[in-house]
Amino acid sequence: MDITTKVIDLAELTDRDEFPAFAAVYCTKSANPFVLSPTAMRWSDSIYLSRLDDCKLFWSRQKKKLRCKLAELFDPLLRYHHGADYVAVFGNHPWQCLWYLHYQLRQQANGVYLLQSRLNQNIFKTLDWECWFATQEHLSDHWLALNARGFGEESFRSRQAQMQRFIQRIGVATPHEMNLADGNAITRRFGKWLGLVWQWSFNDTKALHGFPWIKLAPEKLPVVKRDLEYPVNQWSSIELLLREDFTSLCEQIQQNDSEHINRMLWQITLFNDQKISVELSFRHPYSLHRDMPDFDTALYQARYIYDDLILNLQARDSDLDLPASMPFICWQVEICERVMLAPVLWDLFAQECDEIDYQQIMALQNKLPLAFECYQSDASFYPEQSFARIPIGSHQQQPFDYFPWSCSSADKPLFYYQSAQPIATPGRVQKVFLERNSNQWWLGEDALQSIRDYFILQDHNGRSSWAYRTQDGEWFKQGEFC
């Protein structure tokens, strides 16, 4: 019996833990292509491409927040927007996504497929030539639309036929069996365009490498313009009018439950015809129509901007013979950045751990001029690195118990100076030695400089502060025992 052994590459057994740069989505309904990203391309009537790299941070945060896998994050979202019959392939290059999508459509599959996963990587390597050529069906349309220099449809088709004959002759079953062939070799033999397709098929970088990406123009964003009958400068009057404008914006977005706003632009024309543009930005995506009819959140943000603007104008015009607060004569409010988020995503947020309603806290934060501070411990004995500020709700299960690091801070104050203050060498005060600590000494040139001796200093009134002494004998105050 002939026993053949095969060495399994370790990479074949592990998923690649990286965020996909693109997605190809097939859906039967004429659906919104901006579900996953504001950068999208229409590939065919039923397929669109999304560039996820543009909102990688947002999706990475949602994934971390929900403590789920990417497929679990995207599946309910796409199901909500496109129904159950959608197919979505996530990968590093749009061509690879389209190629694998074509295969899954042939298999009559549906759902989310990540090309990073081990299973999909292994299936991807078995895709046949028929699938590879069939995926090229709409490719020439896009090159023609882009007026790609030197591209001719007839010559491309004849090169395809030439390549098909070549493959039949040499008897290679799948493109992956030939993946060691250099892109330049394919270009020399079958022309530039098939050479490019070959390069996309096996290149693992996120660069487009000549892929005909035609960005889909976003729909016209809602705008409300108001020309005032009389100049106004009092917030009480402005507030009433802005509330009407927000209602009219809501009507324009047809109370779509998925519509969330990141930024609004408020372009104000002052009494002296000066035009000022200010931005109402929200820390968390804001649903305008859910805030109807009061629009508390948007009006709070507008109020903070109004107060700042009036203060600045008063400071600027204090020596001029102008009204104390410059009146407004007209303005325009427009939504300049929005994101489509299915309500199911918000429902998931609400189901987070231990009944803390982060959604409610985020909604409250949207109404404030400042952000809440949220902290998590870190495994470091060095005081400044023993914790980290994190976004709301992104507390992570720590891989091991950080208590040994945390408990070393029990005799340190609750508040500290973010930049330590130099002080004179303490004279007649009580000094209690706490610890000798060292930063990452291996990173600096002079290891001794990173050594600090920490003390509690107590003055004659019994007031304590937290200070350290460097190896040069300089003293710094780092905190107060409040």
Add this chain to the structure above:
Amino acid sequence: MASLPVQFTDTSLQQQLQSARSLENRRSQQPQELRSGIEALDACFAQIKPGDLIEWGIPPGLNGRLIPLQLLKQDIPPSVWIYHHHGLGVFASSWISHGVDLQRLFFICSAHPVRELRPIFLEDTFKRIIIDAPRRFSTGDMAFVSQQARKQGQIIFLIRHYFLSEKRGNPHASLRINTWQSGKRSFSLQLIKGPGTGRISLPYSAVAEEYGHYN
């Protein structure tokens, strides 16, 4: 001769008294809102209910904030600590080492909390609000905050950066208390207003872990 309305007859008064007593019983059965696990401290806060304002006198440098911290350790609802100390930020590992759950305690820095953070007081998102040494906090602010606390069922801690005294009272606070670390081995509490008055001493080890220090 004036006659008493029917609802104020002897019988109804008796009924009212009875129902008031039963109410009192019911309240005494309710779990204590603020708990620290330190018996002497819990006794001071036994009567505190949602809607109450507690005023603390904690001058800087005396480590007195470790006492209100004890009441924020055990199963707290989402809470916010509004602080304002010149150039000072939150040293989070120290809070964690004292057993505070930072998933439930949020921080925000503001010198004028009522003016700058009004929405926090208008909603019931946070059931405990700690206003730590605001730069300006008028009587009007106090009235607004205590009224909102009653409306939203919140408990407010107002921390002053000076010791409180009986000479200047506060009708909005249900409890007024000074706290400080006295020496190396104990913490002191002085009750100015509340169920009782006087001074309580807590051993250092009840409030914080003791670690070996070398002089």
